[in-house]
Amino acid sequence: MGILRDEAPGRAEMEMMARQALGRLPPQFREHLGDVVVRVEEFPTREQLASVGLDDRWDLSGLYEGVPLSERSIWSPSEMPPIVTLFRQPLIREWRETGVRFGDLVTHVVVHEIGHHFGFTDETMHLLEDGEEF
Incomplete structure (x- = not known):
């Protein structure tokens, strides 16, 4: 799904x-995503930026917060559900700068953040995206 207009999509979209x-x-x-919450915010908070070692709020387009499935234990259940947050303004800027279809950009970020839910590292996700075996 791509946005074919110049106006940026809203949060609900x-x-x-x-x-x-x-x-x-x-x-x-x-089947393993039932408890994952997806939300859209305009920008990341300072705490969210700090959690991934960033300072500039324009540099973060998505974030997974939670305990990956690979690290969960029945002996220490998580109190909060995992959350995938998309940051609207950084995504809009990237869309305008790259010309990538907006829906494709959202899909890329969502899949990347869900990868963290399954315990994949950034390096593993890049290998998977490039079609390489690891």
Whole structure:
């Protein structure tokens, strides 16, 4: 799904795109996403930026916050559900600068952040995106 107009999508439209991206994941992944919350915010907070070692609020387009499935234990259940947050303004800027279809950009960020839910590292996700075996 791509935005074909010059006007930026609103939060509700971005949330819909994110949910559609999740719905296109293979079933073996979708069945483990029941407790994941997806939300859209305008910008990351200072705390969110600090958690990934960034200072500039324009540099973060998405964030996974939670305990990856690979680190969960029945002996220490997580109190809060995992959250994938998309940051609207940084995504809009990237869309305008790159010309990538907006829906494709949202899908890329959602899939990347969901990868963290499954315990994938950034390096592993890049290998998967490039079609390489690891």
